[in-house]
Amino acid sequence: MQTFINRYATPLVTGLFLVSLISGVALFLHWGSGWFHGMHEWLSMVLIVPFVLHLWKNWRPMLCYLKRAPLWIALAASTAAAALFVVPVGSGDGATGGRPPQFAFAERMMGTRLDAAAAALNLPLATLQGQLAASGLDAGTGETTLAQIATQNGVSTGQVMATVLAAGR
Structure with missing residues (x-):
């Protein structure tokens, strides 16, 4: 098992991240949404497994990161960026609940x-x-x-x- 993790964790994270990146950009630009939507969702879920394997493989370096500010600053910035998508936007009164207006309308x-x-x-x-x-x-x-x-x-x-x-x- 350790050989598998050492050999494939990082390449799998890289490959699935690239798929997620490309499909995410395609979705953002509304290119082939029918193709990319399921691909993006499912393969991003699959990405969890190699990510966990990657953390396991690199646990000692991760412990070093946990002791320094850059990781915590990056995590805080990521959380703040994600929160912007949760806060209701639109007309100012939260009429769409942060969702695309067509969904709120429907x-x-x-x-x-x-x-x-x-x-x-x-x-x-x-x-x-x-x-x-x-x-x-x-x-x-x-x-x-x-x-x-x-x-x-x-x-x-x-x-x-x-x-x-x-x-x-």
């Missing part, structure tokens, strides 16, 4: 009544109710919200959104 739309959603999609209410029924969902009345439809039918809000959007095509 979540808020789930509180919309079915008749208002039909009007927003320029559809008759009966057409939207028919689409939901064809998908096996009880749409209730026009006064039922999209979130209530999801809850009452035991499905995700994403499934209700997809069904509603399909009716608008």
Whole structure:
């Protein structure tokens, strides 16, 4: 096991870091998001294993780092940078909760009544109710919200959104 760790820990960390770096840049620039999203998430999770092996291999040097300020300064700076993504941003009142506005908008739309959603999609209410029924969902009345439809039918809000959007095509 020690031979494996000595031989492969650092090369695996390097290789998976490069994959994470390249896929992260591609995601940031919105290049091939369908390809890179899963790759970035899963291989970043796989990166944990060689990272732990790398720490194990280099534990004595790590102990030296732990005694000096540069590691602690880097960790504090990294934590502060990460915190900027947690703090609500946007309109100043935290309306998006730090998430992309389109996600906050979609979540808020789930509180919309079915008749208002039909009007927003320029559809008759009966057409939207028919689409939901064809998908096996009880749409209730026009006064039922999209979130209530999801809850009452035991499905995700994403499934209700997809069904509603399909009716608008």
